[in-house]
Amino acid sequence: MVRECNACGESSDLKRCAGCHKVWYCSVTCQKSHWVRHIFVCKPRRPITTADHLALAVRDNLLPQDPQTCEDYGFERAFTVENRCNLLGLYIGLMDPNRIGILPKTIDDWRVRGVLVEEIKAAFYQIPTESRGGYFPWFLQNQHILNPSAADSQSNDKGDAMVLHGWRFTGGAETDTPADIRACLTSMPQDKRTCHLFYTILLSKWHPAPFDDLWIPFGFCSCACEEEEMYLGGRYQILITKCTFNEFYDAFSSACILDLFRKNGIDVDVRYLEDVLQNHNMHKSVWDLKQFAIQTNEQNTEGRMVNSIACDYGFMNCRKDAEVQALKKVYRTFFERYDADPLALHDAAIHGNIFGYLGSLMKLNRKFERLMKNPYPLPVLE
Secondary structure (H helix, E strand, O other), X not given: OOOOOOOOOOOOOOEEOOOOOOOEEOOHHHHHHHHHHHOOOOOOOOOOOHHHHHHHHHHHOOOOOOXXXXXXXXXXXXXXXXXXXXXXXXXXXXXXXXXXXXXXXXXXXXXXXXXXXXXXXXXXXXXOHHHOOOHHHHXXXXXXXXOHHHHHXXXXXXXXXXXXXXXXXXXXXXXXXXXXXXXXXXXXXXXXHHHXXXXXXXXXXXXXXXXXXXXXXXXXXXXXXXXXXXXXXXXXXXXXXXOOHHHHHHHHHOOOHHHHHHHOOOOOOOOXXXXXXXXXXXXXXXXXXXXXXXXXXXXXXXOOOOHHHHHHOOHHHOOOHHHHHHHHHHHHHHHOOOXXXXXXXXXXXXXXXXXHHHHOOOOOOOHHHHHOOOOOOOOOOO
């Protein structure tokens, strides 16, 4: 067997990793360079931290996937993809060895001591202004993402500005105060209030996220990935500049949003969108299942689920939380597949064949056969 360096592929002057004794390196430089990745399969002398997960995301130039890392380093509070990418860019500038090069151990120490924001600023201020890039100025305007207490103090001002922007865009009086607007919204019909909130989100260049109550009614649950959600949000942002608020509200209330898109010459190519928008008050339970399954436990701390999910998709069969989490993970895995067909899963549910359908797509433990049982198909009454 030909041995080669685990970092560069060189096959001479190799030395075995002293931690795991499983891989080889040709130099200390290669070993240090590859440590950001190798730490997860080696036997490090210290516990692996969320800063190590962050360092790997920086190395791969990908948003971190570990939920606790996202919480610790602000990605959970950066509500748009654009802001998450900006935050990743900031960390790349901070941690990349060819830039400022702060080590994960140091980053973790800053976070634990509660000085992450101050130390990030100090690190960037030590380099020339022209070398700081565009992410640091963005960070200075968005420090609250890493400082929840600052976010709390700024939330009222930012929230009021969003409310005023949405109110005036939809034809509200310029003289109305945020308190006046909230009083008016409270007295509105539910659908109209929902549309106002949606406008406020769109005008802030956001779109509803899976933990948002608007994620299903406006069809974002039908999107296959976050990029497609961004695309749909962009379509809506164009639409609200071409129609009046009352036209939008009427279309939403009458389940004619797609007709409004067509009327204004806006193409929307999202495979299952029509199914969701045909009746936002009576949508299929598979969309509630998708929302529940892809939410993290941190986003749904109380484990809330609508009754139809428990009945239709087997959660009523779970005897302990571990079974709930295991069943949830199976459904999440399904929805994350590139070929996931939610309507086929819905059809399998109403025919009482969830285990058979999912088992044809992925390997399932036999315990899920019991967990996925439901009352369907219902008996035909004579």
